[in-house]
Amino acid sequence: MLALRLTRGARPAVQLRRLLVTAASAGTGFLLLCALGYALSHPDSPGDATARLAWCLPPLAATVHLAVAVARTDPGTRPRPGLAAVGLGPARLMLVSATTTALSCVLGSMLALLVFLHLRGDLTGMPFDGAAEEALAAGTPLPVPGSLTLLALVPLIASATVAFVLRPQGLGPAPDGGTGRSYGRFGARVREAVRGTPGTGQEPASAPGTVAVEAPAAGAAPDTLPALPEPSPAPKGLPWGVAVLAAGLAVETYAAGASDDGGPALPAALPAGPTGVLVGWLLTAVGLALAAPGLTHLCGLLLQAVRPGALRLLAGRGLMAEAARIGRPLGVVCAVASAAYAMTPLPEPGSFGPLTALGAAVVTGCAVATLLTAAVEARQDRAGTTAALQRLGAPASALRAAAALRAGALLAVFGPLTLVVAELAALPLAR
Amino acid sequence: MVAPPDNDVLWARALHYSYDDGSPGLSGVSLGVQEGEILAVVGPRGSGKTALLRCLSGxxxxxxxxxWFNSVPVHTMGAQARDRLRRDRFAWIGPTPSLVPELNVWENTALPLMLRGSGRRQAKTAALEWLERLDVGDAARKRPYQLVRAERQRVSIARALAPAPQVLFADEPTAPLHRADRTQVLRTLTAAARSHGITVVLTGHDPECSAFADRTIALLDGRRVNTVHLPPVPETEGRAACSLSA
Structure with a gap:
């Protein structure tokens, strides 16, 4: 009930993000149901049906990715003092946000079921009744357990992932364990102990006009307010990402020359090449996603490199701080964009089936929406800093210029990278 | 419209302010701040000190x-003009040091100077000098999260003083600190301001901060008071009535 109340009271932008999750979930659910329909109408070719089901994985992954990003930015499920005071701590709020996600996804699944039944001709009274009867196995009755399982897949996976990602940290019993956060606190404690030792309690009387001598308070201030969070360390995935990317490109280039072994069934218009090409593409995409945070960090580092002024300093350091958050979705968008670029020169433009188009739309839309949501999250996170800068007298134009500089630097690095990867990935297709 | 006295750098007459939700903030506060003076505004929580400072600083x-600031009316200025005035003439220190977490200490201190267009080397020199004066010179290359709270507050004082403002507004600069740190922060702040002739309007709710000021005014419930005559605190209220044996 609380999740519903919190959901209802949100602002339009938040509702729009949730609607995006619903739409993505609907698309994925529809694709899954279509795979089921294909299996029903072609009971003698289980291999093809399995391949179709497997091709639903990328949209599913994209949907979950988006759902997690939206849940992270949801202001309704953020730990708040008001809710913490009535006993809704981070652990309960994790459940609330998982419920909210499940709500959006279930709504999408219901929508998918409705459209599916409608296109099958089971529901009548609207235009396009049974427009796709033969493709969706209109003759055979729909197995209820199978369709329910498929429809429950997206909400279950999405809310489980959200609960895992948003699990409260630092509540566990091991404060001095090996995690980065507790190490930071431990380090801070050591530093304070070192500082407070000599010359304590003496308050030298200084005449006006002179500067008082430092009188550190020995063991004085146990922290009551939360200290500044330690900045996230620089992402370390760059070498791995580059290695995986290079390996993927190499694999697909070599495999293109290898003998055609039939390969896995590819959706619609893709030429059925050797298996190696597909593996190479997968490796390339994973490599891009792995390398992107490191590349983003590098971008920031270069931006503020040589004797920066205020503008480059703010832009570069901001980019370095947000590298982990922005980089991952940016890498995914790059992978999707390079795939799209590689697909464009295919022989027959009209050969994309409607389902392939739907899947591609879901994946692309989710990737882009996730990137935008991550940008919103970063902005929310830096709202305090922005307010401090404005109070300091930073003109709004300077802040806008810093943001534009950041975006420009990212575009300048990732645009050519996407093009190069796409060209290399399209090589096997061209033969 | 009455013209303000000439020797006051900042002058307010019959200030009224109420918060967005309609709760009263200030009801008729008048004051004048002279050039180079350190004025302490004291009062308990909720007496309108922060609201007064926010109104004065635009x-x-x-x-x-x-x-009025230097015979210029602030209350008739538009938002842009007030922004420019704040940037060029005023500086603000809040109760919590709001440093930019990605920049290190000297970059934080030099940021207002660089935002005003001075060169990097010049800004760095000025920032390092101020940090040295405020006893955080050793920490110039550290990040804000590596400092303890008193050091962070001193860095934000250095950041406020570095561009040489005409008026410095310090809104409870010592609120989150213990007493030893509190005295030291206040002392450094006032000493630096005096030596540079910077006018300071300071708030606090303990009489300690008035020891560092030239003049103290007291606020109570949004009004300026000279002597506070509050009724004496009674015995714990209602206890006798609740007791069955009484």
């Missing part, structure tokens, strides 16, 4: 009354 427009 952060929020006052609901009624006048604010």
């Amino acid at each position: 952060l929020t427009p006052a609901g009624g009354g006048e604010v």
